[in-house]
Amino acid sequence: MIDSACIHMVWRRDVLRYFREKSQLYGSLTRPVLWLFILGLGLRGGYREVGTVNYTQFIFPGIIAMTSIFTSIQSAISIIWDREFGFLKEILVAPVPRTSIVIGKGLAGTTLSLIQGCIILLLAPLVRVKLALVNILPLILVMAVMSFALTGIGIVIAARMTSFQGFGTIMNFIIMPLWFLSGALYPLEGLPWWLALLVRINPLTYGVDMIRRLVLGFSFYSPGFNLAFLTGFSILTTMAAVYFFNRGEY
Amino acid sequence: MATIEVDQLSKSFRGLVAVDHVSFAVNEGEIFGFLGPNGAGKTTTVRMLCTLTRPSAGTARVAGWDIIREPNQVRKAIGIIFQEPSLDDRLTARENLRFHAMIYKVPKEEAKIRIARALEWMELSSRGDDLVRNFSGGMKRRLEIARALLHTPQVLFLDEPTLGLDPQTRNRIWERLLALRAENRMTLFLTTHYMDEAEYCDRIAIIDYGRIIALGTPTELKARLQGDQVVLMTADNLRAAAEIRRRYGVEPALDRENLRFQVADGAQFVPRLVRELGVPILSVMVRPPTLDDVFLALTGREIRDEEASEREKLKSRLQRMGRVWR
Ligand SMILES: Nc1ncnc2c1ncn2[C@@H]1O[C@H](COP(=O)(O)OP(=O)(O)OP(=O)(O)O)[C@@H](O)[C@H]1O
Ligand SMILES: [Mg+2]
Numbered sequence: 001m002i003d004s005a006c007i008h009m010v011w012r013r014d015v016l017r018y019f020r021e022k023s024q025l026y027g028s029l030t031r032p033v034l035w036l037f038i039l040g041l042g043l044r045g046g047y048r049e050v051g052t053v054n055y056t057q058f059i060f061p062g063i064i065a066m067t068s069i070f071t072s073i074q075s076a077i078s079i080i081w082d083r084e085f086g087f088l089k090e091i092l093v094a095p096v097p098r099t100s101i102v103i104g105k106g107l108a109g110t111t112l113s114l115i116q117g118c119i120i121l122l123l124a125p126l127v128r129v130k131l132a133l134v135n136i137l138p139l140i141l142v143m144a145v146m147s148f149a150l151t152g153i154g155i156v157i158a159a160r161m162t163s164f165q166g167f168g169t170i171m172n173f174i175i176m177p178l179w180f181l182s183g184a185l186y187p188l189e190g191l192p193w194w195l196a197l198l199v200r201i202n203p204l205t206y207g208v209d210m211i212r213r214l215v216l217g218f219s220f221y222s223p224g225f226n227l228a229f230l231t232g233f234s235i236l237t238t239m240a241a242v243y244f245f246n247r248g249e250y
Numbered sequence: 251m252a253t254i255e256v257d258q259l260s261k262s263f264r265g266l267v268a269v270d271h272v273s274f275a276v277n278e279g280e281i282f283g284f285l286g287p288n289g290a291g292k293t294t295t296v297r298m299l300c301t302l303t304r305p306s307a308g309t310a311r312v313a314g315w316d317i318i319r320e321p322n323q324v325r326k327a328i329g330i331i332f333q334e335p336s337l338d339d340r341l342t343a344r345e346n347l348r349f350h351a352m353i354y355k356v357p358k359e360e361a362k363i364r365i366a367r368a369l370e371w372m373e374l375s376s377r378g379d380d381l382v383r384n385f386s387g388g389m390k391r392r393l394e395i396a397r398a399l400l401h402t403p404q405v406l407f408l409d410e411p412t413l414g415l416d417p418q419t420r421n422r423i424w425e426r427l428l429a430l431r432a433e434n435r436m437t438l439f440l441t442t443h444y445m446d447e448a449e450y451c452d453r454i455a456i457i458d459y460g461r462i463i464a465l466g467t468p469t470e471l472k473a474r475l476q477g478d479q480v481v482l483m484t485a486d487n488l489r490a491a492a493e494i495r496r497r498y499g500v501e502p503a504l505d506r507e508n509l510r511f512q513v514a515d516g517a518q519f520v521p522r523l524v525r526e527l528g529v530p531i532l533s534v535m536v537r538p539p540t541l542d543d544v545f546l547a548l549t550g551r552e553i554r555d556e557e558a559s560e561r562e563k564l565k566s567r568l569q570r571m572g573r574v575w576r
Contacts, residue, residue: 005352005353005355006352006353008352009349009352009353012349013338013341013349016341016345017338017340017341020340021340082338085335085338085339086332086334086335086336086337087336087337087338089302089332089334089336090332090336090337090338090350091353092302093300093301093302093325093328093330094325094350094353094354095322095323095325095326095353095354096325096353097322
């Protein structure tokens, strides 16, 4: 099941390509910056404060989560490109377990997502968020678990999708809803019941909440509950990814 | 025991039967060729033998392992040159080779030596650190071939390996393949449209509509057509064809310039033809049958020149990508 050479190769290839494509790197950084500053500053006026933080500060954890969502799902979806351009055959015909390919992809998505997430973390001083040094490591861990889980979702999508035409569809029907319904942009109290329900069944909610705890010092759920949920979610999506990737015909 | 044993292998895609109960065996160190027109089921057969596609029925053993129950053992024993591109074009040539060596567990130091040798062999040494996307079609193909040999497979599958390569390069590749076979007893399974390439095969299976319609050594297959091929150019090929049909009871094949048909004894036939034919003859040639003629005789069709349709495929592929990027 675990073939370290294969995991290493799959991971290394994605990371190498990421650093080679500078435009992708810059492109994926402008989005969070725009959201943070334009949306954050624009909506600040109409916002009732939660505790002592202003709106820009409030959405800061959400922006970190957004970076994770986009980066990890996008990274996993590169499987579709590999299939389209033919490279996937080269990996699939090699004597390596499919599970290791999935793990390699998952680790690659996680790595890239962490790199992007950490760059966003560097913006903390600009929105006057003070990060406690002791929280940095746990924060990275939470981001990693969340990203790994999301890469799993991306792999399931890639294994199920036969053409690339659906990328817009994925954006509209999976990535955006996941993020909008995660409580990244609004507090989790006083929501209409149906919205509260959707937010509550969205696993990302607990990731965002946990990040909020580590960045801003408060959260809506207890850290233990958040972590348990996030870990479970991660295990579940990884299993789904392995299952669907194994089943797919290429 | 044979290195490849195929038993009633079949594959259908939603009602379309691509491979239809195919059985054959390939011996160790043999070069076995699949010859057939577009859509005959060659690639589908290769994909099943390489464990990429699950057979609908039947099974096969490759290097002693069952392709359905022991796919990973099969994968360890084989190398493959795919018909369609399979390189990562955002990586350099050397990176493509290095990653291949990694997943096939070639030790690092050994891999370095082999990669250098492979690049040199394919005359890509000076371009080793260029991105593959900047390579020409032929360079990419050479790289793919070098890559498939990097882990010294026991059985090598080649799906139209030298498509689009110039004759010198094809010769060099064949020299190397023949040498590898002599050194390592490597077994080769190839599909091709090139008749001269088919001549390298120890045995050939002619496949049409998913079935093997003839199997034998090139010599055997050609010997099935007893007699000689007459190739004729006249002032009016259509009229000449009608007359030949009527007068000698043979059905000539027409292509752009020539009429072609078979007679028992060419040397005796030509003087008679020249005397009797009412259409002015521009040129006439008698030659022994080729595999092309065998194919025509068996199927009533010619193996179409593949390159035009390959270009079509590439075009539609690029268009598809264009849509994605826009
Ligand atoms: N994934 C697939 N889904 C549906 N039909 C398929 C699929 N793969 C192959 N086919 C069909 O199976 C038949 C055999 O295809 P195959 O690719 O094996 O032909 P081939 O002999 O390799 O032809 P070519 O010389 O053009 O490469 C064709 O009719 C093709 O359309
Ligand atoms: Mg083919």
